Amino acid sequence: MKVIKQSPIKATLTLLALALASTTTMAQELAITVTNLTQGLHFTPVVTAAHSNESRLFMLSDMASTELQAMAEGGDISGLVSLLSNADANINENPAGGLLAPAMSASFTLTNDSGNTHLSLAAMILPSNDGFVGLDSWEIPDEAGTYTVFLNAYDAGTEANDEIRGSGVPGEVGMPVPPPLDASIGMNGTGVTDMEANNKVHIHRGSLGDDDMSAGKSDINNSVQRWLNPVAKLTITVL
Amino acid sequence: MLTFNAHKNIHKNTAKNSIYQIVITSLLTLGLAACGDSYNNGDDNYTPLVQPPMEYSYSITLTNLTYGQPLSPIAVALHGDSKMWQVGQSASVALEKLAEGGDNSDFLALESNLASTMSDGPLPPGASVTLHISTTEPMANYLTVVTMLVNTNDAFSGLTGVDISTLVLNQEKSWQLNVYDAGTELNNEAVGTIPGPADGGVGFDAARNDIDLVGYHSGVVSKDDGLSSSVLTQAHRFDNPAVKLTITRTK
Incomplete structure (x- = not known):
């Protein structure tokens, strides 16, 4: 876990904020748990950030940025982290220390600066070509309490959902298969489609999959690696 | 779909607890008043007020x-x-x-x-x-x-x-x-x-x-x-x- 933009001055300010029974414009302490609700999907390293109302990680019906594409096709969040850093966001990276396995949770804390009023999150879902779990600009409540937000699976619209083994490099076809997933993903699929007609970010239509681990159209196992929304739960405690 | 539930953990005293507190306070008050009466009148037949459990x-x-x-x-x-x-x-x-x-x-x-x-x-x-x-x-x-x-x-x-x-x-x-x-x-x-x-x-x-x-x-x-x-x-x-x-x- 790495928390960016935390300094002694910041900590002092936070204490001061608590002492003054913090008003709406002060920094907040957030205790966050992200839960992978599925039994068959892995999440690649998760990036979570508090940012201003002007920044967006992604937006439905908009084209994905190249940084979002790199996350959605290959699980690489470094580009998104740079974008967020440049926008003075408060960032948490990779709270699970790698893949967030099915049904597992990862917890972390995030202190947001006063202008960083909105929370976003992204991580690629595996197996998929360019699917990701996301939260787009959820307004962080002023009032202390515990809040629960359920997250859907999105499609970045940058790669055809052929559902066969391939590459995680942006622009290259196929799905990345990291070693922990190797045994659970099929082989020799002929490809579900080579088209990506909707090139905007959209709600993922789900994987087709098939029931043949060594042939068929898809290398995805249809009775294990499909999903229904929501795919993740975020519990945010505003302290 | 983005579902959103707020669980506000601010009110530590639940409605039930508050009601119990009121009942207990009332009992104490009545009890003291009753004791006061019995002392003044020399009447020892005071029966404590029994409240049925709340359903x-x-x-x-x-x-x-x-x-x-x-x-x-x-x-x-x-x-x-x-x-x-x-x-x-x-x-x-x-x-x-x-x-x-x-x-x-x-x-x-x-x-x-x-x-x-x-x-x-x-x-x-x-x-x-x-x-x-x-x-x-x-x-x-x-x-x-x-x-x-x-x-x-x-x-x-x-x-x-x-x-x-x-x-x-x-x-x-x-x-x-x-x-x-x-x-x-x-x-x-x-x-x-x-x-x-x-x-x-x-x-x-x-x-x-x-x-x-x-x-x-x-x-x-x-x-x-x-x-x-x-x-x-x-x-x-x-x-x-x-x-x-x-x-x-x-x-």
Whole structure:
């Protein structure tokens, strides 16, 4: 876990904020748990950030940025982290220390600066070509309490959902298969489609999959690696 | 869909606790007044004021929102602060029996239950049922409701460990419930493994051959959508949410 933009001055300010029974414009302490609700999907390293109302990680019906594409096709969040850093966001990276396995949770804390009023999150879902779990600009409540937000699976619209083994490099076809997933993903699929007609970010239509681990159209196992929304739960405690 | 629930943990004193405090304060006041009288009048026949235990009653209405998944007899329990299942944890045997076979008897018999009830029979698609539950137990502040989607291997829906102590009289609260997978039986949809009318197969099997962690269900595939060994058809597919639940405090 790495928390960016935390300094002694910041900590002092936070204490001061608590002492003054913090008003709406002060920094907040957030205790966050992200839960992978599925039994068959892995999440690649998760990036979570508090940012201003002007920044967006992604937006439905908009084209994905190249940084979002790199996350959605290959699980690489470094580009998104740079974008967020440049926008003075408060960032948490990779709270699970790698893949967030099915049904597992990862917890972390995030202190947001006063202008960083909105929370976003992204991580690629595996197996998929360019699917990701996301939260787009959820307004962080002023009032202390515990809040629960359920997250859907999105499609970045940058790669055809052929559902066969391939590459995680942006622009290259196929799905990345990291070693922990190797045994659970099929082989020799002929490809579900080579088209990506909707090139905007959209709600993922789900994987087709098939029931043949060594042939068929898809290398995805249809009775294990499909999903229904929501795919993740975020519990945010505003302290 | 972005669902959003706020659980405000600010009011540490629940409605119940506050009422108890008022009752206790009243008792003390009356008691002191009575003592004062007896002292003045030399009357020793003072009987302490006995308050009957406070009763709480709730009505719980469930609606089956699916197309073709009857729900097994609905189990409802009131209990202390605990959860009967959790994403990422193994299912209890009581939950496994319910989720694989629709059998809620172990679940209703759990010692942790302070009050429980169930519906008379299964709840067909599109139908609603209202159940009533009452308790005088001051600790029965948490609600669990659970039911199986019977044309599946081990899918269930419900909610567990929900704090209902803040409900005031006649207040109602609703949820749209998603579908969990007990993780105790592979979703092979095979002949003989599904207890509902689609198959009439075996319900509970003590062997655990799936991930053995509770999670959200990935939906049934069916033979119509590429699972050749499945006994299910397109008509058994479902999506979230599967159940609507409304609770009203009636007493």
